Amino acid sequence: MATGRTHRPATRSRGIPEATVARLPLYLRALTALSERSVPTVSSEELAAAAGVNSAKLRKDFSYLGSYGTRGVGYDVEYLVYQISRELGLTQDWPVVIVGIGNLGAALANYGGFASRGFRVAALIDADPAMAGKPVAGIPVQHSDDLEKIIEDNGVSIGVIATPAGAAQPVCDRLVAAGVTSILNFAPTVLSVPDGVDVRKVDLSIELQILAFHEQRKAGEESAAGDGAHPAAAARKEAADQGPDGDIPAVMPA
Amino acid sequence: MATGRTHRPATRSRGIPEATVARLPLYLRALTALSERSVPTVSSEELAAAAGVNSAKLRKDFSYLGSYGTRGVGYDVEYLVYQISRELGLTQDWPVVIVGIGNLGAALANYGGFASRGFRVAALIDADPAMAGKPVAGIPVQHSDDLEKIIEDNGVSIGVIATPAGAAQPVCDRLVAAGVTSILNFAPTVLSVPDGVDVRKVDLSIELQILAFHEQRKAGEESAAGDGAHPAAAARKEAADQGPDGDIPAVMPA
DNA sequence: CCATCTTTGTGCACGCGTTCACAAAGACAT
DNA sequence: ATGTCTTTGTGAACGCGTGCACAAAGATGG
Numbered sequence: 001m002a003t004g005r006t007h008r009p010a011t012r013s014r015g016i017p018e019a020t021v022a023r024l025p026l027y028l029r030a031l032t033a034l035s036e037r038s039v040p041t042v043s044s045e046e047l048a049a050a051a052g053v054n055s056a057k058l059r060k061d062f063s064y065l066g067s068y069g070t071r072g073v074g075y076d077v078e079y080l081v082y083q084i085s086r087e088l089g090l091t092q093d094w095p096v097v098i099v100g101i102g103n104l105g106a107a108l109a110n111y112g113g114f115a116s117r118g119f120r121v122a123a124l125i126d127a128d129p130a131m132a133g134k135p136v137a138g139i140p141v142q143h144s145d146d147l148e149k150i151i152e153d154n155g156v157s158i159g160v161i162a163t164p165a166g167a168a169q170p171v172c173d174r175l176v177a178a179g180v181t182s183i184l185n186f187a188p189t190v191l192s193v194p195d196g197v198d199v200r201k202v203d204l205s206i207e208l209q210i211l212a213f214h215e216q217r218k219a220g221e222e223s224a225a226g227d228g229a230h231p232a233a234a235a236r237k238e239a240a241d242q243g244p245d246g247d248i249p250a251v252m253p254a
Numbered sequence: 255m256a257t258g259r260t261h262r263p264a265t266r267s268r269g270i271p272e273a274t275v276a277r278l279p280l281y282l283r284a285l286t287a288l289s290e291r292s293v294p295t296v297s298s299e300e301l302a303a304a305a306g307v308n309s310a311k312l313r314k315d316f317s318y319l320g321s322y323g324t325r326g327v328g329y330d331v332e333y334l335v336y337q338i339s340r341e342l343g344l345t346q347d348w349p350v351v352i353v354g355i356g357n358l359g360a361a362l363a364n365y366g367g368f369a370s371r372g373f374r375v376a377a378l379i380d381a382d383p384a385m386a387g388k389p390v391a392g393i394p395v396q397h398s399d400d401l402e403k404i405i406e407d408n409g410v411s412i413g414v415i416a417t418p419a420g421a422a423q424p425v426c427d428r429l430v431a432a433g434v435t436s437i438l439n440f441a442p443t444v445l446s447v448p449d450g451v452d453v454r455k456v457d458l459s460i461e462l463q464i465l466a467f468h469e470q471r472k473a474g475e476e477s478a479a480g481d482g483a484h485p486a487a488a489a490r491k492e493a494a495d496q497g498p499d500g501d502i503p504a505v506m507p508a
Numbered sequence: 509c510c511a512t513c514t515t516t517g518t519g520c521a522c523g524c525g526t527t528c529a530c531a532a533a534g535a536c537a538t
Numbered sequence: 539a540t541g542t543c544t545t546t547g548t549g550a551a552c553g554c555g556t557g558c559a560c561a562a563a564g565a566t567g568g
Contacts, residue, residue: 297544297545297546298545298546298547299545313545313546313547313548314547314548316546316547317546317547317548321546321547323545323546323547324545324546325544325545325546325547326543326544326545326546327544327545327546328544328545328546329546
């Protein structure tokens with residue numbers, strides 16, 4: 001799954017921890033902003049602050065990529081942008097298909113963050129014949145009958161599923177059969193895929209539920225004796241519960 | 255500094271690990287599906303398979319909530335649904351505001367997964383005067399001038415930010431000042447908030463970048479290792495099994 | 509060339525989360 | 539009751555990720 005090689009000696013330098021990989025896009029974003037302001041170099045301290053992480057963590061992360069910094073000076077912004085981009089595979093073109101052009105699919109198609117980072121929306125696919133031909137974000141929607149052909153013709157290896165839950169697994173199966181080996185799933189379902197296929201999921205309601213958990217705990221902080229306390233007006237105490245920083249994508253493999 | 259977990263002297267099961275909290279919604283979803291099929295009980299093995307996790311992990315997770323299972327039988331579905339819902343705080347009503355009604359904001363407003371789990375979209379807010387009054391998902395969009403009043407009138411403690419990156423921090427500041435203590439951020443920015451406020455983020459392009467990393471490495475390994483076997487020939491395997499593959503953690507405050 | 513100052517890179521220890529493996533607990537049959 | 543069988547609940551080991559703290563590296567100035 002996320003790390004498909006269980007039986008691989010991991011040629012040393014390739015052994016970048018998952019947690020580090022998950023932070024690289026964060027660093028890249030901060031670095032890109034610096035680059036646009038023509039800042040030549042940054043210290044680990046500054047960059048860490050911009051990315052919202054601990055500076056020691058950032059240095060350790062970069063150490064897995066190599067020694068790209070200069071002691072006493074910091075990191076060369078442009079060089080680091082290139083190195084991280086290359087490591088993430090963003091120097092090449094990644095054609096992506098989005099399946100399920102509802103509200104969310106349309107939002108994704110319009111999302112600028114894709115194109116700006118090497119991802120190209122090669123096609124939009126929907127099962128509704130009424131959608132066919134209709135342009136969304138400047139791209140005509142194609143019918144799902146042609147899914148396999150679209151995947152093949154465009155050499156797509158990454159698919160985004162934004163269909164209703166019920167359609168997700170069948171769509172997933174077809175994508176995989178057609179050659180897709182990485183899937184970003186927005187449908188609230190556990191997808192089952194063959195070995196060697198990566199699945200990451202984003203579940204909007206799960207995120208809210210996690211927030212609700214912490215919110216509830218904040219509200220019921222000091223009520224130990226009386227169970228039927230009033231969480232209404234009270235609760236504003238020192239609800240300090242979480243660190244302000246710390247970062248992990250709200251997503252998990254599979 | 256952060257880790258205020260020392261707060262509770264291990265009084266009872268209040269010390270639920272973050273990783274466990276992040277999985278509770280997953281279990282809840284699987285249990286809800288079982289409940290709808292009128293399944294009375296499930297074993298940890300079955301439920302784990304449905305939720306895509308390891309059964310030992312599931313049992314340990316549940317052990318933090320209490321001893322809700324019956325040895326030799328399994329867990330009572332309805333009872334567990336209630337217990338998890340209560341633990342997550344879903345038995346109460348959570349009014350939510352969505353700020354930034356673009357494509358994504360509209361998709362979120364239409365997302366059914368919210369209402370079905372105790373979340374109520376109390377208001378939609380946008381800075382564009384042309385949007386004001388226009389109904390999205392049956393709810394009229396309100397102008398951001400009234401943000402503070404809306405938060406207060408509805409007793410909102412959870413806010414969703416779906417604005418462009420540049421507007422995110424100012425909006426966040428206003429939400430927090432108005433009383434919001436939990437924020438779900440879809441804007442590609444690091445939000446800075448005072449202590450006691452939870453922020454979770456969902457960054458769509460980051461997810462794709464992580465997939466690209468693994469995709470790139472898959473491609474590189476094939477050519478380097480001279481992989482003769484056809485990946486497609488491999489036996490179908492559950493993506494989210496316990497296997498040797500490592501699930502990456504994935505939960506954290508932002 | 510030497511001293512000083514800044515910042516990186518990392519050894520190390522700690523804590524969290526995962527997994528194994530098994531004893532305890534209950535259901536059920538006899 | 540007693541025994542067998544199933545499944546939970548958890549003690550313990552392990553591995554990963556995090557953060558501290560410092561030595562090494564290089565820049566800079568005299």
